[in-house]
Amino acid sequence: MAADLPPQGRRVVMLQAGTIAGLLLGALVVASTARAETATIGRTWSIVEPDAMAEIEARAARQPANMAAHFGPRSDWSALRGATLGTARENRVRTVVPFYTLDQEIRLPDGKLLYPRGFTFNPLSYVSLPQRLIIVHPRDLAWALKTAALTDWILLTGGGDPKDDALSLGERHGRALFILEERVKERLGLTVAPVIVRQAGQRLELAEIRSPSAQGSGQ
Secondary structure (H helix, E strand, O other), X not given: OHHHOOHHHHHHHHHHHHHXXXXXXXXXXXXXXXXXXXXXXXXXXXXXXXXXXXXHHHHHHHOOOOOHHHHOOHHHOHHHOOOOOEEOOOOEEEEEOOOEEOOOOEEOOXXXXXXXXXXXXXXXXXXXXXXXXXXXXXXXXXXXXXXXXXOOEEEEOOOOOOOOOHHHHHHHHOOOOEEOOHHHHHHHOOOEEOEEEEEEOOEEEEXXXXXXXXXXXXX
């Protein structure tokens, strides 16, 4: 049909055809680009991860309403039994260097030996103890509460009334209390309480205080 048109008409038809072809080509390019951006190559699997909070809530819902009943009385909890100490009968101050000996070697990621097994050092050469440790028998807790600053840690010895554990007394007095562990007792060479432990340079100063309960009984 274009052959039957005059030359001017043929030029218009050819121009329109070229424009349409260009538009179609552009549309195809855009479409192919869009498909390439969202195309999937290879096999895929859907990933379904359970909601962590939903799992926690589900597990909590399956637990008994009163868990304490399943653990028995606190007086039987071995985790709340502190190390035992004697009673301080006089005031005394002594110092301890808390040397530590490595029970295994320490190597860098490249295998180079940094510290050999048996290496002994003083941790206070590298770190500081920002608070005091006030170690008392539960019967002297009232004295400790008056003596301790807010940043001090109060550690309770064992061997007292089973109901006077750190957890129960802490709830009663509204203050976090801790138990005296055997390893702390051995590390500091503790023998009696009350005793106040604080850092003095690169040493620990242990101030043993005559027990207030011993003073009251005249012992």
